[in-house]
Amino acid sequence: MLFKIGRLEEFPLGSATIVEVQNRSIGVLNVDGQLYAILNVCPHQQAPVCRGKVRGTMLPSDPGQLVYGLDSQVLVCPRHGWEFHLQTGKALFGITKSRLLTFPIRVVENDVFVEMKERRGDPNDIAAPSDERGDAPGRLVNYTSEQ
Numbered sequence: 001m002l003f004k005i006g007r008l009e010e011f012p013l014g015s016a017t018i019v020e021v022q023n024r025s026i027g028v029l030n031v032d033g034q035l036y037a038i039l040n041v042c043p044h045q046q047a048p049v050c051r052g053k054v055r056g057t058m059l060p061s062d063p064g065q066l067v068y069g070l071d072s073q074v075l076v077c078p079r080h081g082w083e084f085h086l087q088t089g090k091a092l093f094g095i096t097k098s099r100l101l102t103f104p105i106r107v108v109e110n111d112v113f114v115e116m117k118e119r120r121g122d123p124n125d126i127a128a129p130s131d132e133r134g135d136a137p138g139r140l141v142n143y144t145s146e147q
């Protein structure tokens with residue numbers, strides 16, 4: 001089901017905007033022109049993860065070497081610093097098997113929609129139903145424009 005969350009210009013480059021969809025707090029991040037929609041709840045201790053920084057990280061490397069990578073692909077939780085891959089929602093380097101819940105975004109004629117299942121049950125339940133785990137990556141798909 002598609003839920004309109006705004007116009008494309010409301011999500012400028014580098015922004016992290018929090019929207020409410022079906023009583024859920026969703027972070028919409030524009031990273032290098034790519035939009036990501038992520039449930040604003042860290043799987044560790046439920047911090048507002050979308051308030052964290054987007055950056056790269058230090059990659060596993062040989063002793064004595066420092067290798068930086070994944071630039072602009074990592075969301076860092078502001079509470080304890082756990083790192084998550086923006087596209088997959090997976091925690092980096094196996095710190096946990098839990099992952100961010102991501103949602104596909106669609107842009108149609110400059111209207112931005114987030115795609116998620118219609119919620120049933122307790123509207124105050126912030127946890128994702130188990131059948132939503134592993135949704136498609138939350139990146140921009142099906143972009144069309146009248147330009």
Ligand code: FES
Nearest residue numbers: 042044045077080
């Ligand atoms: S609450 Fe996000 S890393 Fe702990």
